[in-house]
Amino acid sequence: MPRLLCFTAHPDDEAGGFGGTLLQYAERGVETHVICLTPGQAATHRGGARSDDELSALRRGEFLDSCKLLKVRSGTVLDYPDGKLDRQNFESVVADLTRRVRQLRPHVIMTMGTEGAITAHPDHSMVAIFATMAFHWAGRTNRFPDQLENGLAVHHTQKLYYGTTLFTMPDRQPVALAPSTAIVELDPHQLEVKISAFKCHTTQAPLFPYFEEMVRKRGRLELFHLAAASTPRKVETERDLFAGVVE
Numbered sequence: 215m216p217r218l219l220c221f222t223a224h225p226d227d228e229a230g231g232f233g234g235t236l237l238q239y240a241e242r243g244v245e246t247h248v249i250c251l252t253p254g255q256a257a258t259h260r261g262g263a264r265s266d267d268e269l270s271a272l273r274r275g276e277f278l279d280s281c282k283l284l285k286v287r288s289g290t291v292l293d294y295p296d297g298k299l300d301r302q303n304f305e306s307v308v309a310d311l312t313r314r315v316r317q318l319r320p321h322v323i324m325t326m327g328t329e330g331a332i333t334a335h336p337d338h339s340m341v342a343i344f345a346t347m348a349f350h351w352a353g354r355t356n357r358f359p360d361q362l363e364n365g366l367a368v369h370h371t372q373k374l375y376y377g378t379t380l381f382t383m384p385d386r387q388p389v390a391l392a393p394s395t396a397i398v399e400l401d402p403h404q405l406e407v408k409i410s411a412f413k414c415h416t417t418q419a420p421l422f423p424y425f426e427e428m429v430r431k432r433g434r435l436e437l438f439h440l441a442a443a444s445t446p447r448k449v450e451t452e453r454d455l456f457a458g459v460v461e
């Protein structure tokens with residue numbers, strides 16, 4: 215069974231950035247997995263939570279509800295601190311993500327762009343960088359070899375994609391987006407489920423109108439940039455993230 219792994223920074227990124235694509239591939243029989251690095255405890259909107267721990271617990275629950283709507287096989291929220299991914303130990307985070315890639319053995323990985331997605335959030339940039347290194351290093355015998363002594367094997371993920379868009383948000387910090395090389399066209403119901411999945415994040419309710427406006431603006435297309443592939447190739451616009459992937 216083909217497998218797709220998505221790395222994100224905060225609960226709600228899975229729906230906002232990748233929701234339609236996650237659902238579409240699940241409906242096509244692809245096993246989908248999401249790993250979110252932080253429980254989003256630094257969010258501005260706190261849904262009545264009285265502490266970071268309370269907000270983390272709420273947001274973990276919301277993430278699972280969203281993943282369920284998007285038919286995600288496994289959704290995992292790690293415990294890195296929201297807003298501080300740029301101050302984590304690079305080697306230990308990449309080791310953690312590399313181990314998870316070696317365990318899940320995806321054919322395709324997707325994550326946010328190094329610019330920080332259209333919101334320019336530094337956590338988004340850091341997820342892109344950590345996930346990119348995990349993509350490359352999971353396949354090498356000389357990276358984190360201790361992991362290979364406990365039954366894990368190296369794993370060559372065939373393609374790495376960054377989410378991207380054809381517009382920016384003028385009220386935010388400037389971003390330089392990766393050019394789109396792959397277009398996933400959603401069915402109308404997949405767009406609606408994506409919006410419903412975002413609305414599972416009820417602590418973030420003040421963002422719903424803004425989010426919905428952005429999603430409608432983006433329309434039924436989710437765009438990606440092919441950042442790396444295990445087989446050398448020229449850029450051509452793809453319509454399927456699994457194009458050319460062998461089982």
Ligand SMILES: [Zn+2]
Pocket residue numbers: 223224227335338
């Ligand atoms: Zn985010």
